[in-house]
Amino acid sequence: MVDLQVNIGALSLKNPVTTASGCFGYGSEYSDFMDISRLGAVFTKAVTKENREGNPSPRMAETPSGMLNSVGLQNKGVEYFISHIYPSLHQYDTVFIANVSGSTLDEYVEVAERINDLEGIPAIELNISCPNVKKGGMVFGTNGESAAEVIRAVRKVYRKTLIVKLSPNVTSIPAFAKTAEDAGADAVSLINTILAMAIDAEKRKPVLATVTGGLSGPAVKPVALRMVWEAYHSVNIPVIGIGGIRSASDAIEFMLAGATAIQIGTANFVEPAVSVQVLEGIMAYLERHGFSSVRELIGNLEMPEGFERFRPKTF
């Protein structure tokens, strides 16, 4: 039996296959199709301080090999999460990681503080990269100073594993990954969606009610892979790879680029049991290639001779 266990800071996951925030509800939506307990972790839908109705419709546009969304962090707020959702999570034998978002620094801090008290939630993913809200979200994640400020503020009140979800809508991933590490993050996850747009030529109108939205799905995978690879070589904390993963091969590519774990997002909408298929595919790959641990894949990429941008890395 191959060893599938991976570590994200102090947090141990039984395997590297997790589901991405906003793409898996709170788990129960998928329980008819698969055994949730087989997952390494579930990243919950974003939790904010107050109830949020989200953006107006249409919120979705299908695009080549992917889709745009502008959901806008719709959720019932942290109190509802604690009283109604949190108690139901114990039924699954997996790790739930709360995705925390907000419009102001104080909101991020307050939600993180409330979730810190929940014994069953060992980590949060700080969402400073949502492109679909006017205030907060990506506004924090695309400015180095405000990113550092919000991460530091949350770090002060949050004592468990702090993962920072990075935006791809920046010039330099290494700079933002380093900012997160320096500000106290235990890990970074990337990428969130790419700011994008769809237009209906017949109607001469934008498809989304918010005009722009976030692109996800297989279309973003090559961009995400490059960014995960850059982040891996820029920091000494674990990197969680996200972006268009829909097969075991996709997941393995992210791990070879440097990801310690991966999140499956949009693919869940098409194949609700895809995460279990990815996990089984990874196990078969490890066996086929004679690896005894999935951790041997992390950053295990043979570079062309003379390639000098990043040196081989050892922890």
Added chain:
Amino acid sequence: MVKKKIEDFLVTGNHRLNTEYFVLTLRSEHSLPAIFPGQFAELRVDHAGNPFLRRPISFFDVDREQHEIRLLIQEVGAGTQQLSMLDPGDTLNMIYPLGHPFTMVEGKDFLLAAGGVGIAPMLLLGRTLKQAGKRPVFLFGFRSEEQVFDLSAFEALGEVYITTEDGSMGKKGMITGHPILETGIFDGCYSCGPEPMMKAIAKIADGKDIFCEVSLENMMACGIGACLCCAQPTLHGMKMACVDGPVFNTKELLW
């Protein structure tokens, strides 16, 4: 609640009705779960990923003895075009049954008003009403005669009235201008089709103070309440067309 399934169905028929509409017949190896009028399935069009998302299609007819489902589909884009090319012997992967169905309420006479492919859920609904001892009356709107297909299955259940926009068949105009809306006495109505049509039907129902449900066609991705893309504002906050709908009582809708 009925457990949702992912299942490969065998295509046993693909019947072209006219240039726009076709009916797929799909057979399961297993007994079908309970399927109610207004519910839908998410169809996996292509395994290579183009189009990327599944297509939500409502149930047209269900034959429990044969384990068969029929889907009435309008060719509108790349996804439905690929579906139209399925042949008997092919397989089609579906997630089903999804969504909140039409509600059965007190009363005897019901108007089932639909436009275009919105007709799809009305056969199963009409049959369910008839089996419950009620009288369904169908009012269907088409653009022109070329769009109209064999409606004998509906005629077996109740009266069928037709309008066409160009007057080539039935009453000329939109269904919302059909005299049956004025002369008919109904205990309630059900509607599916273009939003302006459903709004007009809802307004008429409201004026008569009768029950009215509509089936919405908001753009969906997952179909199971996870992605929150098909949001519909209601009196009770934001609802999802895929799990809280697609059928809504019009009194609840903020539209």
